[in-house]
């Protein structure tokens with residue numbers, strides 16, 4: 001397993017998808033959509 | 049091979065613990081841990097790596113048997129590499145715009161070749177590159193690592209901070225990047241760039257995405273770990289093709305960035321310098337004689353268009369041409385690059401403010417003096433008056449400094465411009481009368497004699513300029 005010695009920066013990783021044309025933007029959109037869904041799924045258990 | 053007894057760890061190579069560069073005698077070696085050694089074996093077996101090395105894009109490297117002591121003896125080193133020696137290490141804040149641009153393009157070219165072969169680089173720093181004359185070369189062989197599918201380039205942020213942002217500042221705004229890079233070893237942050245590129249500037253090529261969006265993404269994701277983001281990106285379908293597209297996009301952007309400064313004061317010097325044809329011929333003859341004997345390293349200080357650096361390169365192994373005016377250096381670089389010159393390295397530096405040591409403990413990036421102090425020949429032609437009159441440096445200090453950049457027994461070739469010379473008079477006219485009572489030839493000659501043996505002396509036909517060849521400490 002390769003551990004990156006450098007902190008690549010979370011935002012710096014994501015922005016690379018966004019700048020990667022239409023396909024990249026789709027990946028970024030999917031990532032954000034999944035995050036959103038994950039947050040909604042978590043919420044009931046958070047309150048329950 | 050036998051590694052000589054003493055090893056000196058390279059102070060600039062500690063950031064990646066998987067490998068460590070060290071010096072043993074004149075050799076530049078790199079110790080690799082188990083993982084790095086496995087990466088190396090895989091890398092050496094690819095097609096792209098040996099090809100780039102043969103083309104001179106990557107510094108020549110071979111595995112050797114560790115025949116002597118290794119650095120940090122406690123570490124479990126598994127292999128040792130030997131690198132080609134870079135004749136004179138130069139930092140990005142000593143490069144001109146076109147040098148930084150060509151270095152950035154080389155880094156991207158290497159990444160573009162590596163990705164399809166299943167490799168990437170762990171980082172993206174301008175410090176991964178060095179020079180053989182006007183030819184950039186990628187030196188961080190330890191940076192190659194197998195790429196994991198679904199992962200963007202870990203070096204992108206560093207690439208932005210140390211290569212792309214300085215280029216954007218210079219190309220879009222005409223701002224010299226060197227002082228910024230010199231001040232911060234990690235380069236310029238998106239947050240700072242965002243402030244500089246406000247208003248309509250935010251629409252300039254490369255700025256909306258690599259500066260503003262990048263900065264916003266950093267702020268919004270500051271709570272997320274890179275491990276989480278990596279797996280999220282992989283799950284969302286980030287592919288190697290996307291990584292390649294990003295590299296291509298960066299290449300396209302960098303190629304578009306251009307900077308042609310308007311005529312600077314020094315750009316036209318050779319036409320306006322006031323040398324007669326006779327003076328110039330005599331001076332060239334004097335310098336040509338002074339650089340014979342195949343010196344290893346010649347410094348040409350205040351090199352201007354590199355006339356004397358080129359003359360020196362006919363005899364010397366390597367010439368470093370130092371000049372304060374970034375526009376003049378850029379011209380020189382572009383000319384040398386077009387000629388594929390590999391033995392003249394042009395550098396941007398104010399000799400009244402030479403690069404100090406930088407980075408961790410001030411030794412991670414060596415200052416100019418420790419790098420230069422081994423010159424076999426130092427040329428300081430029509431320079432002394434700029435330091436002594438233009439910058440008020442006391443004459444003995446100027447002589448000490450120039451002599452200090454020569455190896456013991458090395459030659460200093462220096463020109464003294466009399467206060468009566470039109471060029472010196474022009475500098476003097478900007479200062480109060482009588483400010484430099486010590487600036488005269490007799491005093492200068494005494495100072496030279498105190499620091500070495502004057503081997504040759506020539507007064508140029510015009511009568512206001514004298515050349516000296518001095519053996520330092522001799």
Ligand SMILES: C[S@@+](CC[C@H](N)C(=O)[O-])C[C@H]1O[C@@H](n2cnc3c(N)ncnc32)[C@H](O)[C@@H]1O
Pocket residue numbers: 314317321349350351352353355356370371372373376397398399400401428429430431434435
């Ligand atoms: C008079 S010209 C001499 C050029 C060349 N050495 C010759 O003899 O023809 C002086 C050059 O030194 C450069 N120079 C002046 N002060 C300098 C400094 N502090 N550091 C580096 N270069 C300097 C100028 O930019 C200019 O190109």
